[in-house]
Amino acid sequence: MAVQSVLESVAACIVEGDEHRAQETVEEALAMGLPPQEVVDGGLVAGMRMVSDKWKAMEIFLPEVMMAVETWRAAMDIIEPYLTAEARNDLKRGVVVIGAVRGDIHEIGKNIVAILLKTAGFEVHDLGTDVPASVFVSEAEKVKADIIAASALMTTTMPFQKDIVEYLTMRGQRDRYFVMVGGGPVTPQWAEEIGADAYGQTADDAMRLALDYMDSCRSS
C-alpha cells in the first residue's frame, strides 16, 4: 500500500471507530518503515480532525465521537512504544479535571465536553457527578491539572461552582488552574461574578477555550 494510502486508511479507521482495523493498519504502516510520528500526524491526528469537523457539522454524534476516541486509544497502544518521550509529551495538549458539581446528577453535557477534550488531545480526568469542591481541587493537585472544568445544570447547583473558586483562593492555589464553567443556567455574567476564568455555552466552546488557554501558556 502506498504511504498516503495507508495514512488515509488509518484516518478512516478513526472516523469509522474500527479499533481492530486501526491497530492492524498502524502495524502495517510501521512495518512499511514509516516514522511513527508521521503515522500519528498523518493518520491518527488527521482522522481525529475529520471527526471534529464532522461533529461540528452535525454529520456524526456522540456515539461516533466516543468510538473514535476509543479507536485512537487502541491505535496509540500500538504506536506509543515507538514514540520518543518528547513526541509523547507533545501529543498531550494539557490535563483537565472535569465534573458536575455537588448536588448535580446531570452528566451528558459534561460527558460530551470530556469526549471533545480527548479528541483535542487533552488528558481528561472525569470525576463524574455530585462532586464536592474539595475533590475537584485534590484531584487537580494529584494529576497536576492545567484546567478545572465544572458543570452545573440547575440554578440550585450553580452556587457550588463558586465554591471551587473560593476553595482554590482559600488555599492560595487560585492562579495554578484555569477554571472554566458551563451548563444550562450558567452565563458569562455568573462566571465573572464567581471569579471563573471562562464560560463555555457549548461543548465546542469548552474545547476551544481549553485549547486557547494551553496555546497562550505555551507562547508566554
Add this chain to the structure above:
Amino acid sequence: MIDFEEIVDRALNGPLCSPQDFDLQVFVPKMREVVRKYEIKYDDANPVPPDDDLADRVFSAGLEFYEAVGTYCVDSERIIKFTQAEIQQALEQAPSAVHLGDGKDRRQLVARRPESDVLPWCSVGAGGAGVSNERIFTSLVTAYARLPLADSITTPSLTMLDGRSISAGTPLEIEGAIRTAVLSRECLRRAGRPGMPLVNGIATAVYGRATIAGSQFGFRPSDGWEIASIAEMKTNFDLLSKVAYILSLGGNILAETGPIMGGLAGGPEGTAVLNAAYHIEGILVKRGCLHHPFPIHMTYGSNTSRRLLWVQSVSTQAIARNSHFPLLNLGYTAAGPMTRMCLYETAAWVIASVVCGASIEAEGVARATHVDYLTPLEPRLATEVAHAAIGLSRQGANEIVNRLLEKYEHHIPEAPLGSKYQECFDVESATPVPEYVDLYEQVKSELRGYGLPL
C-alpha cells in the same frame, strides 16, 4: 402489570453492568441496530411527515430497543430488564386518561390520535425556568391561572429565598419547595381556580425529600408529579424512591424525559426511537399516568429546530398510533420573551405536537436557562394555537411549520434572549407592555394568514 416492588427488586438484583458498558456496549449498538433494521430515515423537507408506516416502524424499533436494553440503575449498577410479554402487558394495561385537579377545576387529560379533533390538554408555565424573587413568582403563577385555555400550571423555580440563593440538597431547598407549594396554592385561589392542578411536582425540588416536603404543604395527590430520567435510559434510588412515595400518596405521575439529539441516541432517527422507548419505561418504571417528553438539541438546548420538530412529530405519531398512554409534549424555544422568533418557535412546535396526537405543556422560553426571562404571553399563544390546530391535517401542519421554520431556523444558534418579565410586563397587574401586545397581535395575524383560525 408487574408490581413496583418487582421493579425495585430488579434494580437491586438485575444484571450487573458498568455505566460505560451500558452506554457503549448495550445502548449504542442496539440503537444503531434497530435504526438500521427498521429503516428509520430522517426527512429534512418534512418536519411533520404524514407517514403512518414510518411512525409504526419507529414504535416497533422502540419496543425492540427497550426490551433489549432496559433501564439502568446508576446506584446499584444493575439493569432493570423486562420480557416482551411484560412490555406488552404494560402497554395493554397502561392508563388512557388521567383526572387532574379538584372541584370545578378537575378535568380529564386523555390520549389523542394524529389529526384528532379531541381538544389537547394545555398545561402552561415556565418549563422549569427560574425567577429571582417571590413577587415575580406570584405575579406569573396568578397570571398563568387566569389564562382562559389553561388546564394546569407548571410553576417557575424559585432561585432565591429571602435574599439567599437556594442550593440543592440544603435546607433552603426544602424551604423552597414548601414556599413554592404555599405560594402556588394562594395564587390559584386569587385567580379563582383553587382546584387547578399544578403539574411539575415542585420545580425547586431536586431531591425526593424536597418533593415530600412540598406534599405536606399544598401539593396534592390530584396534582401532577414529575419523575425524570437520567440521560439516557437511567434511573437512581432517589428517583425510584420518589415513585414509591407518590404511589403511596395516590398522586399522578408525569413520566418525564428529555432524550438528547446528538447524544447517545445519535441523530434524529435514534432520538425518535428513544422517545418511543421511553414511553414504555414511563409506564413500567416510573408508573406514570402519561408520557411527558421534551426531546432536546444537544447544542441549542431547544426543540424547535427542523430536526427536533421531526423527532417530536414522528415519535408522537408513533406513540399516539400504537399506544393509549397519553402524551404531554413539552417545548423549549431558543429565543426569549418579546421576540418575534420566540412566538414563531412556539407556534411551530405546538402545531406539530397537537396535530401528531399530543397534548402540550408550554413552555420553556430562552431554553428556560435565564432567570426571569419568561412571561404568560408565550404560553397564552401556545394554548390559542393548540386549539386552532384542531382540524389541521399533518400535511397542512407540515406546510405551516415549514413556513415558520424559514423565518427562524437560521437564527437558532444566536437566538435573541428577549426581555425579562419585569421589562415587558407590569409585575403588579401582570399586564404586558403595549409593544408586546402589538407584537403578539402581529404574529397572530401572520398565523391566521397561514390558515390557522386564531
